[in-house]
Amino acid sequence: MRHNKIFQTTSFRLVAVYLGVFTLSVVILGVVVYFNVGRQYETEFDERVTTETRALLNYARTHDADALAERIRFLTRQAGALDYRLEGPTGALVAGGLKSIRTKDGKYRDGWIEIATPEPGSKAASDVEWERALVSTLDNGDVLVVGQQLTAVNEARRAVLVAFAWGLAATLVLGAAGGLVISASFLRRLDGMSRAAEGIMAGNLRKRIPEINANDDLGRLAHTFNRMLERIERLIEANRHVSHDIAHDLRKPLARIVRRLEAARASNVGVREYQQAVDDAIADVYGVLETFNALLRIAQVETGARQAGFKMVDLSTIAREVAEAFLPAADDEGKTLKIETSVSLALAGDEELLKQMVANVIDNALRHTPKGTRIDVRSIQIAGVATLVIGDDGAGVPEAERQRIFERFYRLDEARTTPGDGLGLSLVVAVAELHGMKVVAEDNRPGLRIAIEAPTN
């Protein structure tokens, strides 16, 4: 199964096609080299033989037959000598070792011939060595044959053939292996993708495609897919959160309204009391609606739909404006609100949401601290990162609880008696994350401080 799949991959097919083309070109090159090498050798041979023949013919003209025979014998003894034969007009061998070039009826022709000589020590008919020789008739009727074995040419050709054969074999083996390896890794990564997709279909939204090499095309594809999956996960999570929250946390206030109205209905009281009960119920319903809206807004922010309309804003300026709105209220509650926003916090964002984010943090600080508390709204640089810090010197939040304050409907036990729906800081996180900012709750020694780090990019 797996191997069939490999052969069907695009990358394997691509490799196979390349391999085929490459093989063909190697073969063509081999043929060309083979013939060229042969021709080159033959030309050199022929020249040597021609030169030698010409020299001997000259020699024959100035010397007598015996001297020529002596000369040929001498030459034969030299290392790397050519092959010679000097025979009488009737074909009788005078000097040299070459066999006769005449046909059975004693005829011969001047010019180039090729003679087959059995390879020494071998009896098979096919094992012959070819000798290329130049035949010339001397003035006195003697015949001179100068030749040379073609072994060297054939060996050179064979060497070329062998070299190319090995090269071809190596090409095929390496190419096929490379194709398999590439296809296998391609397939492995595709399998990773489809496994992730199947996992997600099976309900595990956290599944991601393994990002093996982020820089190649598949890696980038995987990365894009993962970002898409992240977004989908967030959308689904947000959806799930809202339905869960509505189911669990809106029941309580609704039940209270029903209880109040039923109590009023059951008791025997006057119009004034009835009116009071109705007014209370209306106020409660508005409270529920407000919670409902807050939940929807968080969900809306979490889905990230608003990013399209982002503009460049300065969170510092926004924080100052918003904080200033709280000055009289803080004063009335006997608290000090200090604003120090000289460090710019420029970012692409939604001014309205950022305003609400800052307002919620200040709201939170004001509502959960005692009289006399000092609240600081500052924009500062922390390790090179522009950060909006809103801190108080109130009672603070125990370390174990500190991250939980951002959860929906989470409220510290001490805070249960103060008004609030436990959603304010959830929205803060949602808005911050929408803008690529990080929110952390820290110990302000004493008190709580919320740090919102500007996005770094």
Add this chain to the structure above:
Amino acid sequence: MKILVVEDDRDNAEFIINGLLALRHSADLAEGGIDGLNRAVTGRYDAVILDRMLPELDGLSVVKAMRAAGVATPVLFLTNLSGIDDRVEGLSAGGDDYLVKPFAFSELLARLAALARRPPLADERTILTVDDLEMDLIRRTVRRDGHMIELQPREFQLLEFLIRSEGRIATRTMLLEKVWRFHFDPKTNIVETHISRLRAKVDKGARTALIHTVRGVGYSLRAP
């Protein structure tokens, strides 16, 4: 005021129209977008209350068609959608104000009154006066009975809005939107605390108070 209500939700339409009639305003009802558009174009109304989701023709299209036909009647959008984008969409389509259902009738009324008596576009007054209160918009100064009053910039804006709405009610949310441009409701009493500071500066020691609280609804500035 003569108001056109374009709303397909019978309950809500009845709630609005009964409330308006009880206050001796007159009100017409259109239950669909096309009927609403016809009435808005042919009739003369002080304001139109327009639901976003209507049969036949949705609210956004109605207001666009009205504006295209040159009808400048102020439009107040009503909607179930509390999304932030929806408000922006409604306003950029040509709506003048926006209210999310459910709402208190007093809020609707205050906003209608503000729309219906919206000053002409070219309001070029540079000095606003109410009784013995005088606001110079160029010099950014405020005098009461000839005495200079020092105001913070935001207090100045708040007072300006109240003076421009003289005799009408400015609700808490209207002030948050118009003065602070907060389209959400902070838990902290931002409006109340600012009003009390403004009062301390404007009304304290004066013969009569100009800034009045309308209980459970908002504030109103008027001459005695």
